[in-house]
Amino acid sequence: MIDNQTVQYIAGLSRLRVQDQDSSRFARDLEVILHYVRQLEELDVKDVPATSHVLNIQNVFRKDEIAPSLTQEQALSFAIEKNSGHYIVPKVIE
Amino acid sequence: MKLYDQTAQKLKELIASGDISPQAIQQAVEERARAINPRTNAFLRFYDLPCTQHGSFRLPIGLKDNLSVKNQLVGCASRILEGYRAPYDAHVVERLLESGAILQGALNMDEFAFGSSTETSAFGSARNPWDTERVPGGSSGGSAAAVAAGQTIWALGSDTGGSIRQPASFCGIVGLKPTYGRISRYGLVAFGSSLDQIGPLTKDVTDSALLLNIISGFDPKDSTSANCPVPDYTQALTREIKGLRIGIPREYFIDGIQPEVLNAVQSAVKLLEKAGAQVKDISLAHTKYAVATYYILATAEASSNLARFDGVKYGRRAQSRSSGRPAIIDLYETTREQGFGDEAKRRIMLGTYVLSSGYYDAFYLRAQKVRTLIKKDFEQAFNEVDVIVSPTAPTTAFRLGEKINDPLSMYLSDIFTIPANLAGIPAISLPCGFDSNQMPVGLQMMASPFAEETLLRTAFAYEQATPWHTERARL
Numbered sequence: 001m002i003d004n005q006t007v008q009y010i011a012g013l014s015r016l017r018v019q020d021q022d023s024s025r026f027a028r029d030l031e032v033i034l035h036y037v038r039q040l041e042e043l044d045v046k047d048v049p050a051t052s053h054v055l056n057i058q059n060v061f062r063k064d065e066i067a068p069s070l071t072q073e074q075a076l077s078f079a080i081e082k083n084s085g086h087y088i089v090p091k092v093i094e
Numbered sequence: 095m096k097l098y099d100q101t102a103q104k105l106k107e108l109i110a111s112g113d114i115s116p117q118a119i120q121q122a123v124e125e126r127a128r129a130i131n132p133r134t135n136a137f138l139r140f141y142d143l144p145c146t147q148h149g150s151f152r153l154p155i156g157l158k159d160n161l162s163v164k165n166q167l168v169g170c171a172s173r174i175l176e177g178y179r180a181p182y183d184a185h186v187v188e189r190l191l192e193s194g195a196i197l198q199g200a201l202n203m204d205e206f207a208f209g210s211s212t213e214t215s216a217f218g219s220a221r222n223p224w225d226t227e228r229v230p231g232g233s234s235g236g237s238a239a240a241v242a243a244g245q246t247i248w249a250l251g252s253d254t255g256g257s258i259r260q261p262a263s264f265c266g267i268v269g270l271k272p273t274y275g276r277i278s279r280y281g282l283v284a285f286g287s288s289l290d291q292i293g294p295l296t297k298d299v300t301d302s303a304l305l306l307n308i309i310s311g312f313d314p315k316d317s318t319s320a321n322c323p324v325p326d327y328t329q330a331l332t333r334e335i336k337g338l339r340i341g342i343p344r345e346y347f348i349d350g351i352q353p354e355v356l357n358a359v360q361s362a363v364k365l366l367e368k369a370g371a372q373v374k375d376i377s378l379a380h381t382k383y384a385v386a387t388y389y390i391l392a393t394a395e396a397s398s399n400l401a402r403f404d405g406v407k408y409g410r411r412a413q414s415r416s417s418g419r420p421a422i423i424d425l426y427e428t429t430r431e432q433g434f435g436d437e438a439k440r441r442i443m444l445g446t447y448v449l450s451s452g453y454y455d456a457f458y459l460r461a462q463k464v465r466t467l468i469k470k471d472f473e474q475a476f477n478e479v480d481v482i483v484s485p486t487a488p489t490t491a492f493r494l495g496e497k498i499n500d501p502l503s504m505y506l507s508d509i510f511t512i513p514a515n516l517a518g519i520p521a522i523s524l525p526c527g528f529d530s531n532q533m534p535v536g537l538q539m540m541a542s543p544f545a546e547e548t549l550l551r552t553a554f555a556y557e558q559a560t561p562w563h564t565e566r567a568r569l
Contacts, residue, residue, distance in 0.1 A: 007443070012447040014397065015404070015423070016439055017431040029440055030562070032502050037386040040460050043467070050462035051469055053288055053318075054518030054543075055275045060317035074181055078408035087406050090414060090421035 002031040095123040098244035099566050102153050105247065109152070116152035119247075120196055122146075123154045127198065128243035130569060133222045136230075136240035137172055140199035141166050149194015151308065156246035158237050159200040161292070162206060162281035162559050170283050171215040172205045174403045174433025176410040185482035186250060186292055186309045186315065190525045191445070193308045198246055202236030205435045206400065207257055207285045209233050210507045213498045214437040221494075222265060224533055228491040231261030237295045238265035242567050248296045248305055252282055252449070254289045255388050256487075259523035261275020263486035263536020266525045266565060269295045271301045271511075273543045274518035275320035278313030284399040286392040287318075289515040298563045299524060299554045301407050303327035306546065323543065324398045330547035331554040336370035338552060341479030345381035346510055352489040356494025358527035358535040359485045362556060369555055376479060378471040383464050385505055390448050390461035391516075397445025400438070405429030440501060463515050472517045476542040481552045486523040486536030510538060520546050522553050525562035534562070 004023035007030070018026055042080040072085055081088035097119050108114040124140075128129035131137050138159050142167070146152060157163065164187075169175040183191070190197065204212050212235030220236045222228040223243035226546050230239040232451045234251025238473070251258040253271035262269025270293045277292045284290060285562040294305035297336035307328065312321040342363060347356065367373045404426045405411035412428040414421055424545040436441070448457035475482060487507055497504040514521040519540055526537035537556070541549040557563050 010443045010447050010450070013450060014439075014442045015401070015426040015430055016434070016442060017427040018439070026440065026443065029501055030444060033389060033440075033505075034447075036502055037390055037457065037461075040383055040386050040390075040464050043380075043383065043464060045460055045463035045467070045511065048463040049468050050459060051465040052462055054469065054516075055320060057275075057318075057320070062314055062317075070181055073341065078178060078181070080408070080411040087395060089406055090418070090425055092422050094420065 002027045002034065096244065098126040101297045102151065102247050102304055104154055120154055121247070122316050123247060124198070127240070128554040130243050130245055133221060133226055133569065134223055134239045134243050134245065135218055136202055136236040136243065136245055137199045138169070138171065138202050138217055138236065142243050143197055146191065146194045146196060146429045149192065152194040153247045154196045154198045154243045155190060156198050156201045156237060156240045156249040157187070158234050158249070159203050160252060160283040161187060161250060163197055166200070166321060168200065168283065170206045171217055172433065172435070172438065173201045173216045174410050174430070178409045180281070182281065184521060185278035185313045187281060197364045201234070201240055201249060204233035204235070206283070206396070207252060207254055208396070208437045208441050210256070210495065210504050211492070212236060213494065214435055216435055217394050219286065219494055221568045222491045224266060225491070225531065228493050228533065231264035231491060232467050233257040234295060235261045238262050238267060238269065241265070241295050241297060243569050244566070248294060248301055250292055250309070252292050253291055253296050253515065254286045254392060255515050256508040258293045259511050259521060259536070259538060260508060264491035264534065266534030266562070266567065267295060267297055268299055268302050268522065268563070269293065270306065270522045271520060272306065272310065272522045272546055273316055273320070273513060276520070276544065276546065277309050278311070278319040279318040280313055280315040286395040286555045287399065288395060292464060299550060299557045300328065300331060302522070303331060303550050311405045314558055320544070325547060327546060327550055330551045332551055333555045333558055335366065335552055335555045338371040338456060338481065340366055340371045340373045340481040341376035341475055341482045342373060343376050343378040343381065343475070343482055343484060345378050346484040349387065350488055351485060352529065354529040355485050355489060355535050359483070359537055362537050363483055365559055366552070366556060370557060374479065376475050376482070376511065378475060380464065380467045380471050381513060384468055384516060385509055387461045387468065387516060388512045389444070389479070389505060390457050391465065393441045393445035394449050394458050395445070397442045397449065400442055403430065403433065408518050409433070437501070468513055469517045471514070472519055480541065480548055482540040484538045486510060486538040490529045490531070490533035490535055514540050519543055520549050522549050524553050524557055526560070527562060
């Protein structure tokens with residue numbers, strides 16, 4: 001059962017903030033969807049292998065060669081705040 | 095003759111014969127796009143790019159707002175990517191530019207492709223050109239609406255659970271989801287990485303083959319792209335379907351389908367049979383579990399893919415508020431709270447939940463196993479038949495607002511398109527009639543992996559025997 005507390009817990013894991021007044025709306029939506037997807041419990045899948053990928057290819061590697069790519073400057077050109085080749089974020093360690 | 099209503103194939107012929115210049119076509123299409131856009135809201139913005147002077151397809155094309163064009167804004171119809179410009183071209187964009195394509199602009203979509211109507215776009219829903227009070231479908235609704243309204247000659251979209259085919263169906267055009275791996279996704283903003291595929295939205299099947307020729311092929315930058323040869327898909331357009339084996343999956347003909355959709359699809363099957371195809375009933379036994387499987391796997395993948403939008407590296411950053419939480423956490427949470435719409439939040443939370451400790455086996459792992467069963471259903475079916483035919487969607491285009499407050503009922507509008515994504519197989523939607531409100535009905539055809547030629551051959555045979563592809567929305 002998804003209650004407001006669960007919504008707040010999942011929101012935290014998801015790095016989302018859900019306002020208290022929206023919790024019950026999200027709780028109801030998630031509960032309806034989870035109730036629907038629980039129909040998968042009808043199936044016996046004990047011996048069925050999982051599919052994570054539909055193509056029969058594995059371990060795709062590229063040659064370790066230098067190819068054209070973004071410079072550090074280009075990669076950082078979209079940064080919201082930067083300094084001397086670094087992203088700037090609020091203080092992490094208190 | 096309205097130039098903007100013509101197919102790419104026809105315009106290519108007109109250019110080759112010297113009857114019309116690429117510039118005249120570009121001007122006519124751009125004028126149309128701007129004039130009609132306040133009514134369709136199909137384009138979110140127009141690119142500012144220099145014109146190409148060479149190439150075999152110097153025709154305007156629209157791109158879904160999740161495809162990267164160097165130095166142009168790309169936003170996935172979301173506020174969280176506000177101001178973000180792509181630092182490189184998507185692989186398909188490189189291919190288009192090599193062919194001489196004129197990249198027109200970014201097309202409206204559901205935010206991050208989360209939806210079936212474009213109503214979750216942060217910039218307002220796109221409208222269906224056949225009736226602007228109805229949705230164009232989604233998530234590539236802007237792409238479908240723009241093609242149907244003559245705002246572009248053809249367009250690219252992406253399809254994770256039906257996002258090319260369902261809007262093509264709703265807007266009376268042709269939409270193709272190729273085999274997983276047929277086209278590189280390099281430069282496509284990821285939603286569900288084991289499901290996403292780029293594909294063409296076009297006015298007819300010939301244009302679908304032409305555009306597929308341009309964008310298909312291996313790309314070392316997308317490790318999931320398949321390293322196998324690309325045929326000339328136009329060679330498949332022979333109309334010859336004598337002896338072709340067509341399967342009708344009984345699980346796709348269920349209660350709740352709009353009767354006019356059912357009639358149109360049944361008439362289409364009769365026509366294919368008359369043209370020499372052998373039609374037989376088949377079973378895809380696990381169809382009823384496809385939507386549930388999809389909404390576990392797709393949201394799980396989305397929750398992971400969308401973790402990168404955090405207000406640090408690009409896009410939007412919210413002003414932190416003092417919440418008593420560490421400032422960096424507050425920055426992430428406030429940015430994501432303000433940047434994402436409700437459907438994105440719902441899917442991120444659902445995906446996070448099904449992957450979380452204690453629920454992973456019950457939801458995510460179980461869904462991956464059911465995916466195997468769904469894939470096996472198709473493998474068995476394709477031992478018996480070459481093409482599977484069904485409706486693309488259970489209904490024609492619904493009204494704006496009709497399903498937006500009921501996520502589950504919105505999800506169920508993808509019930510017939512989702513299985514092809516789970517199995518990784520190619521599928522096409524093409525017009526097969528109209529309902530009593532003059533809204534288009536879509537016919538879906540599915541084939542085995544990398545059998546796009548069979549799909550296009552069958553679709554072309556049907557199309558050429560019917561008038562539907564020549565109809566245009568009166569807008």
